[in-house]
Amino acid sequence: MSINKQQVRTALTHVMHPEMGKDLVTLNTIEDLIVQDKFIAFTIDLPEKNPKLDNKLKEMCREAIHKYVDSEAVLDITTAVNISKFRDDSEQQESEAFPGQGHRKKKEEQEPDEILGGVDNVIAVASGKGGVGKSTVAVNLACGLARTGAKVGLLDTDIYGPSIPTMFGTHERPNITAQKKLIPLEKHGVKFLSMGLLVDPDQAMIWRGPMVTSAVKQFMQEVEWGELDYLVLDLPPGTGDIQLTLVQTVPLTGAVVVSTPQTVALDDARKGVAMFKKVNVPVLGIVENMAYFIPPDMPEKKYYIFGKHGARNLAERMGSNFLGEIPLEQSVRESGDDGKPIVLEENLESESARAFVELSNNVIQQLAIRNKEQDPTQKIDIKIKP
Ligand SMILES: Nc1ncnc2c1ncn2[C@@H]1O[C@H](COP(=O)(O)OP(=O)(O)O)[C@@H](O)[C@H]1O
Ligand SMILES: [Mg+2]
The missing domain is CATH 3.30.300.130 (Fe-S cluster assembly (FSCA))
Incomplete structure (x- = not known):
């Protein structure tokens, strides 16, 4: 039963x-x-x-x-x-009498995940569609940010199809501190964790949205990230319930939406942008991945096999920033499979490595503008009705 x-x-x-x-x-x-x-x-x-x-x-x-x-x-x-639940009447009156103080109290209530207290910027990398290179962008963005000397973390929340362990070439299980907190793995100057390393994929397939959210919440609260300038989240593809709940559970500073120039991908990217707007998470901009193909034997050539400037035009139409275009290059795929993201090329020989550096710089710039102009994003505590 x-x-x-x-x-x-x-x-x-x-x-x-x-x-x-x-x-x-x-x-x-x-x-x-x-x-x-x-x-x-x-x-x-x-x-x-x-x-x-x-x-x-x-x-x-x-x-x-x-x-x-x-x-x-x-x-x-x-x-x-949850302070408010246990506040007695005398405290309640006090905070009403001093509205300023009451406001501060409220803020405290909204920040129970002290764990992310040490993280300055939480960036979600999302796409409407799978296979457009979201994980590739997340990994290269994290390593690109780390290239600038920043302290960076990367969390793979895509439990159905985690790819960061492969892209980082590490399938180790993380250790646990005496306080039962997970210690992220570290490679290429980036602290990272993949839920896929801890969750049995067959088990995960039958999880529903709320379970994924609850698992991600736990990840957020029980990982020893320490002080980070940036935490990059690789979200599962799509704009369904799981993604919607996820982006409201975590106090996201902003989102980066990945698309290829193809119409089908663009339609989904549009939904992605709309989803973040709906929940008041600032969209830092759109990245066009696989923007054009560069043949390895003719690196001066560009073939726009999925169409030209699709994502750039979409960004313009939606009033979003365009964060850059990443070429479709064999070396991007190979470096992903070999566990060493292309952006780490020492002399940035390939065009895609340079494109990822530019993307990282644009993200840093957009974050600076966003943090100057807007208040921190408030986390919404989703209450699942019994
Ligand atoms: N710009 C690119 N050039 C070459 N291969 C790419 C590029 N972007 C992604 N790929 C490859 O496409 C496949 C899917 O990319 P991935 O990042 O896993 O997509 P997603 O996370 O959106 O499902 C991977 O094998 C990856 O190496
Ligand atoms: Mg992926």
């Missing part, structure tokens, strides 16, 4: 909060409950961060569910700080 949400809630009434003296359901602390076959995910809202207590509560929940619901249930429990 499959598990239902009511059974989970009932089991959690047996978990008493050690300090507040009431059970987690009575305290109204359980949020985002998802049940799918034997997989159960939820968030426990708490008044403050307390890693020791958080872990204890998670363990108590685990025990209760295994005892009262199903001994084989697979659990994904997250804790989040």
Whole structure:
């Protein structure tokens, strides 16, 4: 028999909060409950961060569910700080009396992922369509940013088709700190992690949107990124529920949309731009990948095999920036397969290496403009209705 949400809630009434003296359901602390076959995910809202207590509560929940619901249930429990839920009336009045202070409090509430607190800019690389070179752009952008001496991280959130381990030539499993945080791998001066290294791909295929989101959220909170100037996210292709939820879960500074010049890809890129606008994530611009083909034996030639300037024109029509064009070159594919992104060519011999350097510079410039003109993007906490 499959598990239902009511059974989970009932089991959690047996978990008493050690300090507040009431059970987690009575305290109204359980949020985002998802049940799918034997997989159960939820968030426990708490008044403050307390890693020791958080872990204890998670363990108590685990025990209760295994005892009262199903001994084989697979659990994904997250804790989040939600000050407003636990604020008593006197504090409420105080913040109303001092609106400025109240506002600051609100901001605190909205930033429970302290982990990304050390990250200055979170950049999503997205595309409407798969196979347009999104991962290639994400990897070369990360390495291009690192070439400037910046501290860079790269997270592959594409659990259905992770390609960063191959493009970085590393399939190691990351280590874990004493505090149970994942330590990113490091190569080419970039800290990176791929959810594909930790999630069984066959298992991932049956995940629905909320599970992916919950896994990504956990990644964000439980990875020791440290101080970063840029964190580049390689998003799964498409503009469906998964992507929409994802881009709202993470406080994105901006998005880079990748397209080829082909009409079919452009239609999807348009949807990508629209998706980010809908959720108020600034689009830093559009990149045209596979803009033209350069034959290895005739590097002076350019063949516009997928059409000419499609993405450039789209950017203009949509009022977005055009971040650059990357040629279709055999060496781009080869360097991806060999685990050494082309942008790392020491003397930038190939045109695509130079194009990726230019792309990275344009992204840095657009970020500077965006950070000057706009407030940080607010993360929206998605509440999944029980
Ligand atoms: N500019 C390019 N020149 C040559 N090959 C490319 C280029 N961009 C991507 N590729 C190749 O195309 C394939 C798909 O690219 P990938 O980055 O994995 O796409 P996506 O992440 O959008 O699915 C890969 O084999 C990659 O090496
Ligand atoms: Mg990819």
